[in-house]
Amino acid sequence: MTFFARMPLSPMKVFHNPLHAAHAGRQEMFRGRMVPSHEVPQRLEYVLAELRRRPLGELLEPEVDDAALCRALERVHDAAYLEFLRDAWQAWVALDPDNAGRDALPSVWPLGRPHAFRMDAPTRHFAARLGMHAFDAGTPLTAGTWQAARAGAACALAAAQELLAGARGAFALTRPPGHHAGPDYFGGYCFINNAAVAAQALRDGGCQRIAVLDVDYHHGNGTQTIFYERADVLTLSIHGDPATEYPFFLGFADERGAGPGLGFNHNLPLPRGSDFATWREALRCVLDEVRAFGADALVVPMGLDTFAGDPICGFALRQPDYLEVGAELASAGLPTLFTFEGGYAVAEVGVNAVHVLQGFEQAR
Numbered sequence: 001m002t003f004f005a006r007m008p009l010s011p012m013k014v015f016h017n018p019l020h021a022a023h024a025g026r027q028e029m030f031r032g033r034m035v036p037s038h039e040v041p042q043r044l045e046y047v048l049a050e051l052r053r054r055p056l057g058e059l060l061e062p063e064v065d066d067a068a069l070c071r072a073l074e075r076v077h078d079a080a081y082l083e084f085l086r087d088a089w090q091a092w093v094a095l096d097p098d099n100a101g102r103d104a105l106p107s108v109w110p111l112g113r114p115h116a117f118r119m120d121a122p123t124r125h126f127a128a129r130l131g132m133h134a135f136d137a138g139t140p141l142t143a144g145t146w147q148a149a150r151a152g153a154a155c156a157l158a159a160a161q162e163l164l165a166g167a168r169g170a171f172a173l174t175r176p177p178g179h180h181a182g183p184d185y186f187g188g189y190c191f192i193n194n195a196a197v198a199a200q201a202l203r204d205g206g207c208q209r210i211a212v213l214d215v216d217y218h219h220g221n222g223t224q225t226i227f228y229e230r231a232d233v234l235t236l237s238i239h240g241d242p243a244t245e246y247p248f249f250l251g252f253a254d255e256r257g258a259g260p261g262l263g264f265n266h267n268l269p270l271p272r273g274s275d276f277a278t279w280r281e282a283l284r285c286v287l288d289e290v291r292a293f294g295a296d297a298l299v300v301p302m303g304l305d306t307f308a309g310d311p312i313c314g315f316a317l318r319q320p321d322y323l324e325v326g327a328e329l330a331s332a333g334l335p336t337l338f339t340f341e342g343g344y345a346v347a348e349v350g351v352n353a354v355h356v357l358q359g360f361e362q363a364r
């Protein structure tokens with residue numbers, strides 16, 4: 001009998017981040033050019049508007065205890081990294097008062113090769129510290145990033161608490177997204193790993209086994225790394241092949257976990273251009289793994305950048321396909337927590353996100 005077996009059915013609750021718009025990057029570095037940020041506040045607003053048009057359940061703002069949130073963040077991120085994020089904007093502006101008018105982006109990195117640059121260098125300059133904690137120059141850190149990311153993580157924690165209280169489905173409408181953020185680094189528009197916060201909170205609340213099934217176009221590198229040596233959290237990801245797609249340096253099929261976690265990570269990279277039939281086959285394959293694992297709960301980092309119209313990605317899912325994605329996910333028969341990740345066809349992201357949730361609700 002699973003942890004949730006005796007709990008009653010209840011409608012899906014949606015937690016949205018009231019502070020998300022405080023994080024609004026102006027520009028990102030893209031292959032030598034500064035381009036307008038793809039990860040914009042309107043993304044969440046479109047989802048919210050669609051949820052108001054097609055309500056699935058209650059729309060709530062997260063109300064979580066501040067100390068509980070701090071503890072939940074420290075369960076998946078290093079305390080020093082969280083402190084860095086908290087103070088980063090102030091340090092950026094202290095470098096140069098004119099910085100108040102531009103976002104912080106890293107421009108120098110220690111690489112991490114043995115005997116090349118020290119990862120433990122006692123360097124204090126903010127530019128160096130920024131490079132220590134960021135893995136790309138496409139993720140602007142702004143005046144409101146910490147407040148927004150923290151409130152987004154509160155949505156994930158509140159959604160986990162709902163599942164623990166008996167809900168069969170919950171949606172953390174988080175922004176900024178989270179699945180690229182690792183234990184002590186940010187990148188890929190992500191700062192705090194909301195899906196990892198939720199998965200860990202479910203574990204700490206009494207679930208024995210959690211499956212995290214990442215359906216974003218990009219590999220969920222941060223989530224994989226956070227749980228890589230653990231057998232209690234199965235991490236699965238279907239994504240564009242990192243041989244040609246971001247984040248390039250992780251997400252290959254031969255990464256199966258390490259130590260006690262060996263066998264508890266599975267990547268399914270697919271070629272750019274893959275259609276829904278191919279993608280669904282991969283989904284059914286990982287859902288079989290979720291069942292075989294005996295998960296108590298499922299966490300789905302829900303990226304909608306698999307959409308054919310996405311401006312920066314390369315799969316070919318169409319709008320009606322997302323209803324089927326939701327139904328397939330419901331077939332696992334598990335309490336399921338969705339977090340909001342990528343999806344950059346801004347005007348369509350609301351319909352696509354709510355299609356997944358509606359497909360899930362109708363099938364369960």
Ligand SMILES: [Zn+2]
Pocket residue numbers: 216217218303305341342343
């Ligand atoms: Zn993505």
